[in-house]
Amino acid sequence: MNAHAIDEVCSFQEHSGALAAFWGDVGRNMGGNMRDIQVSEITETVARLSQEANYYLPEDVLDALKKARRDEEAPRAQKVLDMILLNSEIAAEKQIALCQDTGTTVLFLEIGQDVHLVGGDLTKALAEGVRLGYKEGFLRNSMVTQPFSARLNTGDNTPPIVHTDIVPGEALKITILPKGGGCENMSRLAILRPGDGKKGIIDFTLRTIEESGGNPCPPLIVGVGIGGTAEHVMHLAKKSLLRKVGEHNPDQEVADLEEELLELVNASGIGPQAWGGRSTALAVNIETHPTHITSLPVGVNLQCHSARQKTAVL
Amino acid sequence: MSKNITTPLTDEALADLKAGDEVLLTGVIYTARDAAHRRIIEAVGRGEAPPIDLKGQTIYYTGPTPPRPGHIIGSAGPTTAYRMDTFTPTMLELGTKAIVGKGGRSKEVRDAFVSHKAVYFGAIGGSGALLAGTIKKVDIVAYEDLGTEAIRRLEVEDFPVIVVNDIYGNDLLEQGKSEWKRTVAPR
Ligand code: SF4
Numbered sequence: 073m074n075a076h077a078i079d080e081v082c083s084f085q086e087h088s089g090a091l092a093a094f095w096g097d098v099g100r101n102m103g104g105n106m107r108d109i110q111v112s113e114i115t116e117t118v119a120r121l122s123q124e125a126n127y128y129l130p131e132d133v134l135d136a137l138k139k140a141r142r143d144e145e146a147p148r149a150q151k152v153l154d155m156i157l158l159n160s161e162i163a164a165e166k167q168i169a170l171c172q173d174t175g176t177t178v179l180f181l182e183i184g185q186d187v188h189l190v191g192g193d194l195t196k197a198l199a200e201g202v203r204l205g206y207k208e209g210f211l212r213n214s215m216v217t218q219p220f221s222a223r224l225n226t227g228d229n230t231p232p233i234v235h236t237d238i239v240p241g242e243a244l245k246i247t248i249l250p251k252g253g254g255c256e257n258m259s260r261l262a263i264l265r266p267g268d269g270k271k272g273i274i275d276f277t278l279r280t281i282e283e284s285g286g287n288p289c290p291p292l293i294v295g296v297g298i299g300g301t302a303e304h305v306m307h308l309a310k311k312s313l314l315r316k317v318g319e320h321n322p323d324q325e326v327a328d329l330e331e332e333l334l335e336l337v338n339a340s341g342i343g344p345q346a347w348g349g350r351s352t353a354l355a356v357n358i359e360t361h362p363t364h365i366t367s368l369p370v371g372v373n374l375q376c377h378s379a380r381q382k383t384a385v386l
Numbered sequence: 387m388s389k390n391i392t393t394p395l396t397d398e399a400l401a402d403l404k405a406g407d408e409v410l411l412t413g414v415i416y417t418a419r420d421a422a423h424r425r426i427i428e429a430v431g432r433g434e435a436p437p438i439d440l441k442g443q444t445i446y447y448t449g450p451t452p453p454r455p456g457h458i459i460g461s462a463g464p465t466t467a468y469r470m471d472t473f474t475p476t477m478l479e480l481g482t483k484a485i486v487g488k489g490g491r492s493k494e495v496r497d498a499f500v501s502h503k504a505v506y507f508g509a510i511g512g513s514g515a516l517l518a519g520t521i522k523k524v525d526i527v528a529y530e531d532l533g534t535e536a537i538r539r540l541e542v543e544d545f546p547v548i549v550v551n552d553i554y555g556n557d558l559l560e561q562g563k564s565e566w567k568r569t570v571a572p573r
Contacts, residue, residue, distance in 0.1 A: 146566055148406070148548075155510050155546070163515035169451045169461035172514040172534075210460055212451040212534055223421075225533060254466045254488070254511060285559055286489035287466045289511035332573055341567030345510055346490065347406075347548065348562020378512040 106188035107242040109386055111197035114189075114246070117384050118201025118232075121248040122177065123209035125382035126169045129160045133293075133354070133379045136317040140291055140351035149349025153291075156344070156377055171378040174211040175250030177202045177232040180314060184241035195234070203228040214253070235307070247314060247383040255288035255376040261306055264368040273298060273370050274333060280372045281337055281353075286346030289376035292353045293317060294337060297371035300361035309371035312357035314381065321358055330356045344377075354379075388546070394442035395483045395505075403505055403549045405556035410544040411507075415444040415486065416527070419465055421535040423473040430476065437528035438537060441481030447488075449534035450514070458524045459540075463514030464488040467506070471495045478502040486547055490559045500555045507547035508558070520545040 129137075134157070141153040163170040179198055183189075206213060206229040215230065216223040260280045264272040277296055297308025320327035333356040343349025354377070363369060391399050393413030403409070416438060418426065426436045447467055451460030467487030470477075474485065475498040483504045488511035491499075499506055509517060523541035530536050550558040 159513040159516040172461040341563040348566045
């Protein structure tokens with residue numbers, strides 16, 4: 073069916089309820105093959121990821137912590153890094169949470185556009201995965217309702233915060249990021265003036281880290297979003313944390329800014345736990361997006377050293 | 387070298403502590419964080435006694451994960467201390483002598499540590515699995531309905547902390563930063 077024909081059907085459809093059923097059939101026939109994924113499979117996956125993410129630090133994070141330990145000059149900071157590494161061994165061995173703050177459960181979904189989710193409601197399936205995973209994994213329930221008044225614990229760490237992207241293909245990728253309050257509470261947004269440029273971004277990011285001190289549990293992974301709109305730039309900052317530690321933004325200009333910021337952050341002297349030292353951050357990850365001619369939004373989302381995340385592809 | 391100190395902390399032990407000292411705590415400490423603090427302060431405001439006698443005690447800001455079967459506690463590291471800043475001067479007035487948390491304190495709270503001759507210890511945030519191993523006994527003593535935020539009496543052995551704010555007004559965060567800060571040549 074060519075574009076002209078589709079237009080005709082569409083305009084005709086507005087006048088004819090009867091054709092809607094026919095049009096649905098045409099759509100199905102044109103759609104090609106959809107891959108069915110049962111939502112129960114999603115529930116099981118989220119439950120498993122909740123536990124694995126909270127017991128085992130990702131390899132890239134462990135490697136970065138070991139490197140920081142090798143490069144660290146401050147004796148106290150060396151001890152802190154040793155304890156953090158020892159903690160990760162104990163958590164993995166005993167299968168207990170790396171940190172008692174097992175976070176707000178942030179879920180990133182990349183849904184292939186040829187995927188058809190069947191067998192239930194996706195939102196409920198994701199929440200059920202969190203509920204099961206946190207219960208069976210002996211993880212802490214940290215979510216409260218009525219945030220400014222009663223603050224009642226939901227009792228199962230639900231609801232998760234869910235971000236979805238529709239992408240080509242027929243796979244479903246789920247990444248869990250249990251995000252602790254200590255570091256999440258240090259998130260900051262600034263809408264700079266375009267003229268503030270790179271210097272404005274550097275100053276704002278460094279100020280955010282200075283003011284946060286020990287609260288976000290350095291050494292940090294510093295997530296920075298630049299561009300877009302107010303809400304999108306915070307999303308970019310969070311999303312940048314999904315990148316492996318040590319990987320740079322593919323855009324050389326952005327990668328250079330990551331390097332420059334990392335050097336400046338680690339010259340601050342804040343160090344692990346803000347007790348002094350060189351390793352204040354393991355990485356600075358920046359994601360950018362085109363923005364409006366009047367704007368230069370910058371978002372900062374700090375990730376503590378307990379940089380837990382885990383991905384599965386269905 | 388770490389100093390071995392038993393709780394409750396004596397005035398002599400407190401006088402001997404300087405910002406940056408590494409300490410291994412042994413004895414009883416009590417957990418309390420946001421919700422328990424609010425309740426204690428509200429009770430005191432109504433003229434009631436706090437649910438535990440705070441005189442000479444050590445308060446640990448933590449909300450542990452549930453224990454696995456066969457364990458007494460789950461992961462139990464420190465939570466961010468500044469959230470308790472508004473409550474801390476009252477807690478010190480009620481006799482608290484030491485607090486364990488993570489991150490810095492406000493100027494007002496640092497001054498209160500000096501005037502009440504009390505200390506603020508830092509424990510390593512994100513080391514809850516390791517710290518749990520130093521906790522030998524756990525009893526919920528108040529506000530059980532608060533779940534993870536209930537007040538627990540912990541018996542600890544060689545619980546590793548560092549002095550962040552001592553009774554002389556020193557601050558480890560300031561000291562550490564000024565010692566290790568360096569200037570970077572502009573690009
Ligand atoms: S900031 Fe991270 S490491 Fe620190 S207490 Fe929170 S979750 Fe744990």
